[in-house]
Amino acid sequence: MNQKLKKKLLAICQWLLAIIGALIILIPVYWIFISSIKPNTELLTSPIDWIPKHFTLQSYKTLIHTVGILPQIGSTLIVTTLTLVITTVFCVLAAYAFERYSSKGLSLAYGMIVFSAMIPGIVTARPLYDYLKSLKLVDTYPGLILLYTSALIPFTILILRNYLSGIPIDIEEAAEIDGAGHLQKIMFVTMPLLKPAVSTVCIINFISCLNEFFIPLFFSQKIKVLTIGISTLPRANSYDVPWDLLSAMGCIILIPIIIFVMIFEENIMEGIMAGGVKA
């Protein structure tokens, strides 16, 4: 009986802790959400109405008609999609080469990639800007995609190589004996085996792309992605925060991310942990 009571008490404590943790995370998110659907007159009240009295989509309408959020969503999707495709192709090839071949030069090249990941973006930003400008790549999709891809390369190669080292080489050797060419071998034997790692890495990279702020801040003015859009919302003066639009735009960015995280919780956890253990 005592044992049973203890167990129950433990379960209650666990739940209590979990709920407190969840509330700390969810309250700010909930506050952003209710702010986005309140009419302007009820937005600036003190104390805050935690359950909105009236409901309106006015902020969202303003975002679409006046601020022009749709093109921003479009350019975010273009940059993200192309970056993911290019990163995946390049990194699968590179991870394969790094894992399946060995030479001094190759390990040096690998070391270079790991080292380059230590260089803070802010250290390289200004020369990189001037350099890309001379190539006419500033404020263009190819330029943005190049930089986004570059930012994802070290992590992606790390994860893919790590996973590849767990796939026995025998399978590939068998394919070679059966007369498969080099490219065929990678395409039809290794690639299918790499699928779980590729999908995990793509899910995490997708979030990284959506969150990217540093690159578009420096390297594009006309092409606006969502993270830049939210930081340049029109405001009356430099001290004012356009909270109605800001909260609505926050929701437009957050809701897909939250749904995405709910669907892929296990993959994301797996990917983060795989990167962390190796690191």
Place this chain on the structure above:
Amino acid sequence: MKEGTKKRMWIPWLMILPVIVIRCLTTLYPVVMTFINSFRDLNIINGGTGTFIGLKNYARLLQDDKIASSMQFTIIFTVVSMIFHIILGVALAMMLNMKFKGKKFLRTIVLIPWAMPTIVAGRAARWGFNGTYGFVNDLISRFVAGFHFDWLVQVDTARIAVIIVDLWKDVPFFAILVLASLQYISDDIYEAAKIDGAGALRTFWSITIPNIAKTVMLISIFFTMWRITNFELVYAMTSGGPYDGTSVLSYRILIEAFNNLNLGYASAIAIVLFLLMLLLSGLNLFAVKKISD
């Protein structure tokens, strides 16, 4: 596979060519340029033309009060934030590792701050910590009647607010990484400890802590580096204010390079920051070696 690798060594090189070219162009080349620029007069507004001026940019750096205060806040921010990251991160990781029905629910929620763009969190926090309309004061005043405080107007509390938001956003990520090493500890050890009559606290100190110490240390070094170089949160939340009180070193570089257009000087600060990073990654390598021996 082993036979004939010599002959076909061009194949792997061809395969890594794209990533090598991209990384060289976007990181190594600009770093070298930043290094060179740090010795030049590139104060564009005052008509700097790029003549080499030796260590003048670095000399100025030592006398600049703004750099000193940026350095000070960067250190405070990093140290305080990391101490809480470790304490709260380990606690949260242990919660995530508990066996109970709400596990999946908690794990999903914990990913939200990580997946949220810093700029969104920072902009929302700017409003959330607002004295009159922010939700932080609203919640506190429900427990402490009549509570009112202008967080972002005074230097000290603005710093505290920035650190709180940083913790809110990144402790969950830290915890997930710690969770990975918690899961490596087998249940048998805990069972054995239980049979030997060890209490919960004893088990924590003698089994959990030693087993995760290595991972926690390595992650901490990475998180420290990230804290030293990141300016996004400060950019979004306080714009370095009030009175430059929250302008971290990397934010100062941004202002010098893109607002004041003093490229030589910005490069010198950037190089100092980079050396700091190299020092830390050296420490990291050293730690890895020491631990695996």
